[in-house]
Amino acid sequence: MDKPGRSLEELLSDIVAWGDRIQRFTWGKTVEEFLADEVLQLAVAKCIETVGEASGAYCDCTPDTRSSIRSWNSWKPTGCAIGFLTGTIQWTG
Numbered sequence: 779m780d781k782p783g784r785s786l787e788e789l790l791s792d793i794v795a796w797g798d799r800i801q802r803f804t805w806g807k808t809v810e811e812f813l814a815d816e817v818l819q820l821a822v823a824k825c826i827e828t829v830g831e832a833s834g835a836y837c838d839c840t841p842d843t844r845s846s847i848r849s850w851n852s853w854k855p856t857g858c859a860i861g862f863l864t865g866t867i868q869w870t871g
Contacts, residue, residue: 784832786839792832800825 784792803821804812812818 784835786836789832789836789839793829793836796825796828796832800829 800822803818803825807815807818812822
């Protein structure tokens with residue numbers, strides 16, 4: 779989790795670790811299974827929240843980060859895609 783005074787390496791480690799948790803928690807689940815499991819939804823929401831906090835803290839620590847991403851406002855992570863059309867959770871990266 780994001781804590782005051784965390785190093786850039788610790789923040790990046792948090793992003794990877796909490797992102798990995800999302801993958802572990804959802805691997806092989808269908809959208810229906812995910813939507814039927816409130817505990818899983820809350821766990822994934824916590825992971826996303828923590829990744830967002832760590833990402834924001836990283837960007838606050840490195841002001842050039844936002845300008846180095848060509849279109850910051852439209853940037854989206856590519857590690858996972860939830861396939862609502864296919865009914866499965868797919869990992870692409």
